[in-house]
Amino acid sequence: MFTTEIKLFSELTLNELYASLRLRxxxxxxEQDCVYQDVDNKDSYALHVLGKKDGEIVAYTRIFDSGKYFDNPSIGRVVVAQDERKYGYGHQILEASIEAIYSNFGKQDIEISAQCYLKKFYNSHGFSQIGEEYLEDGIPHIRMIKSQS
Incomplete structure (x- = not known):
């Protein structure tokens, strides 16, 4: 059974922190053959959305309030373990992340930096592309907004 939990950095257990960083x-x-610094000193002021299956972290995101990453609240590090992707956990963790933003920071626009190949996935959750494609850590990305207006 898949469940989600939202935690402050200080509330993560050592095992949850380790499992989240390992999955990322x-x-x-x-998997994406991208050498970059994932541990970026932003985890301490993010809310962490843990997707667990039978108690093990198989999906993860982190969310930020306005001004911490973008001008709008944002979702980042959206990830699902490779062997768990066929179960729809990406959709479930993203929906949990959207709801966590609304309940913690109020209902407002949400901004993300999405890998281009996931545009259709994010479109299905109400996100629209803004601006042109750009490279982030050598991977094509686009900015997207889920607008409340």
């Missing part, structure tokens, strides 16, 4: 590294560094 497995996907963003190893």
């Amino acid at each position: 590294s497995e996907v963003f560094v190893v």
Whole structure:
């Protein structure tokens, strides 16, 4: 059974922190063959959305209030373990992240920096592209907004 939990950095257990960082590294560094600094000193002021299956972290995001990453609240480091992607956990963790932003920071626009190949995924959750494609850590990205207006 898949469940989500939202925690402050200080509320994460050592095991949850380790599992989250390991999952991020497995996907963003190893699977995507992208050498970059994932541990970026922003985790301490993010809310962490943990997607757990049978108690193990298989999906993760971090969310920020306005001004901490973008002008609007934002969602980042959206990740699902490779062998768990066929179950729709990406959709579930993203929906939980959107709801966490609304409940913690109020209902307002949400801004993300999305990998281009995931544009359709984010479109299905109400995000629209703004601006042109750009490279982030050598990977094509686009800025997207989920507008409340």
